Amino acid sequence: MVTVMGEPFQQAFPGEPAAVEAACxxxxxxxxxxxxxQVDLALRVTRELxxxxxxxxxxxxxxxxxxxxxxxxxxxxxxxxxxxxxxxxADGSWAVVSRAVVEFGARKIAGQGHVAWVLLPLRRAPHDRx
Numbered sequence: 001m002v003t004v005m006g007e008p009f010q011q012a013f014p015g016e017p018a019a020v021e022a023a024c025x026x027x028x029x030x031x032x033x034x035x036x037x038q039v040d041l042a043l044r045v046t047r048e049l050x051x052x053x054x055x056x057x058x059x060x061x062x063x064x065x066x067x068x069x070x071x072x073x074x075x076x077x078x079x080x081x082x083x084x085x086x087x088x089x090a091d092g093s094w095a096v097v098s099r100a101v102v103e104f105g106a107r108k109i110a111g112q113g114h115v116a117w118v119l120l121p122l123r124r125a126p127h128d129r130x
Contacts, residue, residue, distance in 0.1 A: 009067040013050070015057030015085070020050040023065050027076070030067055036074060038120060041100055045076055045118045048097050053080035056114060073102070074120045082114035 009030050013019035027046045031039045046065070053063040057080045064079040098104055103119040 006069070009069075010064065012062040012064050015054055015059050015061050015063060015080075017054060019054060019063060020047055023047075023050045023063075027065070027067065031074070034069055034074070034122070036122060041097075042074065042076065042120055044097055045101065045120070049076060049078035049116050049118065052116065053078040053114075056080040056082050056084055058083055058085050069122065071122070073122050075117055076120070077115055077117040079109075079115045080113050082108065 011023070011026050013023050024043050024046050028039060028043055031042050036042065050063060050065065057063050061081050061083070064077075066075075066077040066079070068075040068077070097118075101118050102121055104117065106114065106116040108114050
C-alpha cells in the first residue's frame with residue numbers, strides 16, 4: 001500500500017505557452033521542499049506534460065497540474081480539456097523522457113478531458129553533513 005504524504009500539491013495554469021515555464025518554476029519549488037534528488041528529470045517531465053497539455057487547452061481554459069508524493073514515489077499529473085487548439089507535433093523528446101521514468105500513462109475522463117501522468121521514484125537528496 002502506498003502512503004500519501006499529505007495532500008497533493010495542485011495548481012492551475014492558463015492554456016498558453018508561457019504557462020510551461022511557470023509550471024516548471026512551481027514544480028521546482030515543490031520538489032526542492034520534498035528534498036527530491038531528481039529535480040532535473042522531474043522538470044523535464046513537467047515541461048513535456050505541460051507542453052502537450054497546452055496544445056489541447058483553449059486560452060479560455062486551464063491546465064491542472066498535480067503532484068502526489070508518497071514515501072517511495074512522486075506522481076506528476078497534467079489534466080487538460082482535450083480540445084486540440086495548437087499546432088505542432090511531438091518532437092521526440094518525450095520518448096527520451098519516458099525511458100527515464102518508472103511508469104507513465106494517460107486516460108480520458110468523460111466530460112472532464114485528458115490526464116497524462118508520470119511516476120518517478122522518490123529519492124531524497126543527501127543532506128549536507130559538513
